[in-house]
Amino acid sequence: MPRLGFDRIIDVLRQRNYGLFTLGNSLSLIGTWMQRIASGWLAWTLTESATWVGAIAFADLFPCVLLGPFSGAAADRWNRLHVLKIGQILGLMQAVVLAALYQMDMLSIWPLFLITLFHGTVTGFLQPFRLAITSGLVTTQWLNTAIAINSVTFNLARFVGPAVAGVLIAIGGLGTTYMVNAVTFAIFALCLTQVTIHNQPKKRAGGSFMAETMVGVRHAVTTPGVNVLLLLTVVAGLMVRPVVELLPGWAAQIFNGSSGDFAALTSALGIGAVIGGLWLAGRGSARGLARIMLGSQAAMCLVLLAFSASWHVWMALPLAMLAGAAMVVGAISAQTLTQIIVAEDVRGRVLGIWGLSVRGSPALGALVMGAASDIWGMRPPLIAGVMVTLCVVAWFALRFDRLRHALEDTL
Template sequence: MRGSLVSNLAALRSVFGNRNFAIYVSANSISLIGFWMQRLAISWLTWELTESEFWVGAVAFAELAPLLLVSPIVGVWADRFDRKLLTILTQSGMMLQAFALYVLIILDVVTVELLFFFALLDGILQAAHQPIRLSIVPNLVARKDIVSASSFTAVLFNVARLVGPALAGIVISLFGTALAVLINAITFIPILLAWSFIRLPANKTNEMSTSISRGISEGVTYIRDIPALGSIFVLQTVMACGVRPVTLMLAAFIGAVYQGGADDLALYTAVLGFGAVAGGMYITLRGRAQGLVSSMLLNALLSIFALIMFAWTQSYTLGLLLIFIVGWSVTLSAVASQTMVQNSIHDKVRGRVLALWAAMTRGATAIGVLIIGVFADFFGLFWPNLVAALICLAVLIWYWRYRQQMQEYFEAEPLTELSE
């Protein structure tokens, strides 16, 4: 066991031996903390203005829905154009959006409709950024480090989910939501400066004349022609639609079930993030593809039962334990899936495939959170989440039959040279 741990830590050190990756992670971690601070601030401000499960779900929907349309288009661009320039443009847009929202909150003119608009605007920018971000990470490391790098960036995202809401809870309690939004805007400065020191290989594509629709179609065809890849796309899309919405509706649970405040929301979000960090680190320290399919399937099953129990309980303490399990299992399953996809696809279609991955998995969450929010206004939070969990269970049982096929495809060596 000690030898395995030493080997895993050596794999992690190897990842940070890649100069570009080390610079990127150091700067991006600051920006991600700001992102989670603003997300909690908007969610809580929405609840304060409306006390409506529907509006909490609608604003979360606005943040994620653009992934369905924008990500596949930008994914084609990510395979054609300078990924570094595209990243700088989208991150600059997100910074300006945060500054504008801060001004509106300070002027005390913000309404739930304006929050919806700014959530939609940020969602469009995030949707454009997502496929570029996913495509860039494998270009920052040597081929042998793809598994560890891909999973570590997911861990970083969830470390920020732990730290950001905790800081936001303190900031909102003492100074209000405006400062949390302003901090998010400021945190984009380090990553924008960091791109001056990061060098990326040129995109290896000669398909500049291909239309966007054809580019998207080629990505769909690539996924469809590989049954194991198609299976993991469908399974994770359903899981994202049925299980992940609970992580975006914590404000409704805190307000409606526990009658809590912003500090309670920050605590629950931080515990969710802590579980996510633990699950993500498990995958990162493994540093290999073998066993990822089993980890994905078993933790998908665990997340379904944890969701049912969380939606059912009214115990504050048990709720904290269950949301930790949700964070662990959802993230471990999702990170394992994303790592397998990253590790198995050709670089020439990477942007398109990962854009469709973002659109289907995160976009499905947008649809799920809107549907659950609508029904929760009529039936409460338990019944919509129970139905969603049971649908996920049925789909998981169906795809369990294909686990050997997925193991044979995904637990092999990476296909292409990326940054060497």
């Protein structure tokens, strides 16, 4: 397969529908992560409890576990663009309420939790729609490139958003961060009004909604390669990924820092993610992604092991940047391979399961790791999680040839 190069990436982004969608989607996803980090820091300042920080992350991420399989089936049945428009308006409403309550000094921990739970429910339901709509925005010859760009966009937002939030918190405070977040929702809602799609999910005769949902679940867990990607995503999400949600505790408790130190750590993660994402986007083929995905998981674990041993924020900053790069490279590789492997008629359902693993496992992990950190401190739970993840990665590394054939033989 010839190299795609950045010229082809630019060509895809110049296509009106895809370019508008990607602009709005990118800003909205960054805003979502800005809100997540701002709410995590607010939860810490209100309670000084890692358990509550984990609970806020849980409320935002866990609804996808309950909704993922069903919203994936809906994405294979319903008009994806119409659902996204409705969902984005709901997201804008909660962002405005959140900013208003904070400005009026009425945002205590329980309203924060409930608003976050609403936001997590809307975002979790929309995730497979965001991912599956790509095939309706570009023609077939551009699909692989568009999928790769979507993967980069989705995963970079997970790190760029916290970086931007950290800077805004340090400069303008939480109120500014919440207001900017609301603006990102408004921009995506406006972009969606200008987008048209050239295909819709096919109407299906017979078969209940639940039956179609179970078809997607079976396809995700039995397809060779896809099931491994899901397993690795879940293990990393449970064991090591929650370090991002718990950064307020690391900054304040371990490094005796302020919001400025928290901003520096989140920015370092974001810088590393941008570097890793740009490097991966410039590759010309999906071949080799299996090795990159597994290697980046191992690198992430080793870097976080060193991070857990840091005793000063200046030691942790370069390690946070390397961790951000490794995390985003692994996540983009896994998502790209998943989207390429699955067939169009089950794409929404499989991506619903994938979204469940991406959002649900860090939600549960943050809740458990936050509670464990209140008991044993921040370091031991992360070290234990890293060792478990390394063992799983090593297991598949010893069987790498079989994994590579399952993931790349159809490319």
